[in-house]
Amino acid sequence: MSANHTTVVSTKNVGLAILLTVLFGPLGMLYATIPGAIIMIIVTFVVGVVTVGLGYLITWPVCIIWAAVAANSYNKQIMG
Numbered sequence: 001m002s003a004n005h006t007t008v009v010s011t012k013n014v015g016l017a018i019l020l021t022v023l024f025g026p027l028g029m030l031y032a033t034i035p036g037a038i039i040m041i042i043v044t045f046v047v048g049v050v051t052v053g054l055g056y057l058i059t060w061p062v063c064i065i066w067a068a069v070a071a072n073s074y075n076k077q078i079m080g
Helices: 014-031 034-050 056-079
Strands: none
Touching: 014 034, 014 056, 034 056
16 A cells, blocks of 8 residues: 655745735745845844944845745745
8 A cells, every 4th residue: 555645835925925024124034035034134234233224225125025036936946
């Protein structure tokens, strides 16, 4: 007898990835990409300290774009 195993992998909602990142910045990226979120948490912290917060005007949109691209890329990867 052989057992049939089915693995269910759910997709990531790109809209949710964007919303979480808009609201929480690099922490919101954890939904879409853990390594990317860790990188951007560090970068955002350093840039924020060096620029007294003005650098967030650059890093926050980068986080949003990265999260959207990562979620979309993940979906394409699992769809084959």
